[in-house]
Amino acid sequence: MPEARASAELTNRVGLHARPSVKLTQIAKRFSARIEIATSLDGPWTDAKSPVKIMRIKAVRGEILHVKAFGADAASAVAAVVDLVQRNFDEE
């Protein structure tokens, strides 16, 4: 099964707050791949399609978000999530 990984620094002001979390999960749900997020490569890894779980990460500005995905569209899924983070969730 294809697998992809990437990382991006959270540079938006509020970090993984409510609205950015909602946007991230909405993007993640467009892909069939299993997508997981962590603030450390050692985990814990969190399901990127669950807004409740993503908000509980409480990641703040300056933290590194690690993204990994498994599935046919893993590469484009990881690219889309990283792109969203690098665009500051289109909020700034």
Added chain:
Amino acid sequence: MASKPNVGVVIVSHSSKVAEGTADMVRQMVGDAVPLAAVGGNPDGGLGTHMTLVLAALQKAWSEAGVVILVDLGGAETNSEMAIEMMAPERRDRIVICNAPLVEGAVMAATESSGGSPLEVVRHAAEELMAGR
């Protein structure tokens, strides 16, 4: 994906302000891809809930994928249950009341729905809020 309808979200509060404010948060955070209706207060403009208002909200937010209802206090749930009973029989099975906090539950349910998830998954997203605490 556009051919598949998203699960509707109905917000039932004792206060019209709470209901409207919650709907505002859902629209701003999630967008307009989810059928949404919010009701609060009684027909006289006071605090309370009323079955016919809930019924109208259910019809407004109706989706073939089903509808989840988020309620605040006791009467909101009772009136929602009665409103469900007033819906057409073939629709009743596709309407569920979530055991979740009103505001957060509405946002989580709508987020899940906006991704095209089925009714039970949308309900679970709202109820997951309670499970993890």
